[in-house]
Structure formats: structure tokens, C-alpha cells
Amino acid sequence: MVDESVDQVLRRHGVQVTAQRLAIMGAVSSRPHATADELADDVRARIGTVSRQAVYDTLGVLVDKQLVRRIQPAGSAARFEDRVADNHHHLICRTCGTTVDVDCAVGAVPCLTASDDHGFEIDEAEVIYWGVCLPCRKSAPNSKALPTTKPATRPNARSKNV
Amino acid sequence: MVDESVDQVLRRHGVQVTAQRLAIMGAVSSRPHATADELADDVRARIGTVSRQAVYDTLGVLVDKQLVRRIQPAGSAARFEDRVADNHHHLICRTCGTTVDVDCAVGAVPCLTASDDHGFEIDEAEVIYWGVCLPCRKSAPNSKALPTTKPATRPNARSKNV
DNA sequence: AACAAGTTATTGACTTTGTCCAGAATATGT
DNA sequence: ACATATTCTGGACAAAGTCAATAACTTGTT
Numbered sequence: 001m002v003d004e005s006v007d008q009v010l011r012r013h014g015v016q017v018t019a020q021r022l023a024i025m026g027a028v029s030s031r032p033h034a035t036a037d038e039l040a041d042d043v044r045a046r047i048g049t050v051s052r053q054a055v056y057d058t059l060g061v062l063v064d065k066q067l068v069r070r071i072q073p074a075g076s077a078a079r080f081e082d083r084v085a086d087n088h089h090h091l092i093c094r095t096c097g098t099t100v101d102v103d104c105a106v107g108a109v110p111c112l113t114a115s116d117d118h119g120f121e122i123d124e125a126e127v128i129y130w131g132v133c134l135p136c137r138k139s140a141p142n143s144k145a146l147p148t149t150k151p152a153t154r155p156n157a158r159s160k161n162v
Numbered sequence: 163m164v165d166e167s168v169d170q171v172l173r174r175h176g177v178q179v180t181a182q183r184l185a186i187m188g189a190v191s192s193r194p195h196a197t198a199d200e201l202a203d204d205v206r207a208r209i210g211t212v213s214r215q216a217v218y219d220t221l222g223v224l225v226d227k228q229l230v231r232r233i234q235p236a237g238s239a240a241r242f243e244d245r246v247a248d249n250h251h252h253l254i255c256r257t258c259g260t261t262v263d264v265d266c267a268v269g270a271v272p273c274l275t276a277s278d279d280h281g282f283e284i285d286e287a288e289v290i291y292w293g294v295c296l297p298c299r300k301s302a303p304n305s306k307a308l309p310t311t312k313p314a315t316r317p318n319a320r321s322k323n324v
Numbered sequence: 325a326a327c328a329a330g331t332t333a334t335t336g337a338c339t340t341t342g343t344c345c346a347g348a349a350t351a352t353g354t
Numbered sequence: 355a356c357a358t359a360t361t362c363t364g365g366a367c368a369a370a371g372t373c374a375a376t377a378a379c380t381t382g383t384t
Contacts, residue, residue: 050363051362053363117293118264130284130288131279134282197370198370212333
């Protein structure tokens, strides 16, 4: 039933319907904020096998058609999500990379107004809140202030090595 | 004179002072929003040679010490900048990747308040405005709406190939 | 001024994320 | 069922970063 609908949606947007694409859309909606690799794994669980290229291609098409949104937090691979109509934002844990949705703090589409547009034609305002989630705060009792823009998944500077 | 001051700043933050670091700080402040590679080139113009690793390490240290801010727009390498005290944001051209500073539209540090913190301890709100700059709009007369989150520097999906 | 101890820098291999290409497989309209 | 265009596959390739061992510096102390 859901697949039926997805099928329709793809057609309506002039996108050819394939097993891979159906599975990829399913993966994106069932696990929001996943990376391309994670989605590929998910898709493989659904239909046995997909090429990495098919995943990237499809994701690219879906993003173009605005059926999927791509977000790319500092220091981690691109992530993809289903929720695309509303303008919501993201809150990411600096320690574990967990990403959660946050509704727009200001209202409808107001963030779209920069104080000075510098001659640009602005079409989107992307907001990412950075912080540390509760579990990570509990498990790591270093109350020292955390670095301000540390990559989410990969540690950066070589810490005081031997 | 400026170097003198930079020297002091590094020391004050407990960072050892080396020729590479001085040059890297100089590069960051003289060309805002540059990538690590661009900074390396700039540094080489200043002191002859640096290893890529030195650039990454130093940048990492400076970011940790909050002397430099790292921003990572979708589809392009990380970029670094000097302006770190004020909470300003960025406006990036989807077509050419040009990045300009934009003062916070709302005021002081208000963006720091998400509508729901989900138990996170939030320490930064990062805002990126996406659009197309004036020169790019003039040179590319395709009035069709642009895709919503297309990488800044690298085209993504293979466009209708032969 | 010279030393010792600890930080940094260099070099080169390696990983991750993503793209290009050519040929095989599939979807779609008639 | 067919023809044609699109999509998928698989392997090579590229860019951005990271790791690890060794050599070179900084810095505080004598």
C-alpha cells in the first residue's frame, strides 16, 4: 500500500520506477538522517543487492526532484531525509553524531531572510544546532567546555600522542 | 607587528609557536573561507613549504582553542575563518561556491534557542543561507528553479547522459 | 649557552566518500 | 512483444582527511 503510493509519487515526478528506487525511498523514510552507505545496507536488506552508484544516483535524482533532502553536517558524510515540505532544522550531537529534527524556532519561512542578501537570490536557510546529547553528557564527565566545531564522527587533531 | 600579536595570542592559549602556525594563522585571516588546500598553498607562498598534515593539525588545534572557526558547506571541503567572536552566518552560492559573511538576522545569540532541545546541551547554532550570486544569475539564464540542496562545487547526479 | 623533555613537522600509506565510464539489464510507450 | 531511452553494475579513479613512525623544532631549566 505504501509502495503503491511511492510508485505514484515517482511517476508523477517523471522518474522511472525501479526496484532499487523503491527500496531506496523506503530506506530513506524508514531511517531518517542515514548516510548513503547506511542506506545502501538497508536497501540490501530489502532487495539483496544494490550498487553504490545506484544509491548515489537515485539519491541525487530524488534530491533534485525535492522528494528527499540532503544535509551535510561538518565532519560526517551527507545524510538524507524524507521530511521535505516543512522547513525544520537539525540538532546534532558533537560526540556521537546523533541527529534529531527540530521545528523551526521562528515560524514559517522567516529564516529565509538574511540581514543582507549581498545580491544573492536566497532560496534556503539551513540551520544546524550543535550540542551534546544527554547520554553522551552522562557517559563523558569532562565538564570542560567542548570544542566549538569538532567533526561529528571523526576525531580530529592528534591528541597528545606518546 | 601583527605577527607579534599573533605570537602572543598563541602563547596565551597554551599553543606552541612555530613558523608554520604563524603562517597558517596569517593565511586564515588573509583569505577567509578558504579550504585546507588553499590555505596550504597560501602558507607555501609565505614560508616555502608545509606538509598537509601540519595544516590539518594546526587548523584542528586552532579550532579547538576557538581561535578559528570551521564551516563545512554541503558538497565542498571544510572552510576556515578568522571571525569567531560574533555569531555571524554564511551565504553560499550554489553555482560557484562563493561564501560571504552575513550578520545574524535575529540579534545577539538568540538563534541558540531551539524550539525543543531534546535533552541536548546546545552550544552553537549554525546558519547557512543558500542561493545564487548576482554574477552567476547573469551568466546562467536558466530561470528554472534550482535544485534545493545541490552541492556547491561538485555536480552530483549524472545528468541525462547519452 | 646548552640540555633534556615534550611538542610539532614531515612523509607516505591508508580510509572514506563520492564520481566517471562502458557495457549489461530494465522500464515504458506503442 | 518491441524498440529505445534510461538505469544499474562493477571497477577504476579522485579528493579530503587520518594514522603512525621518525626527524625537527620549542621551551623551560641549569
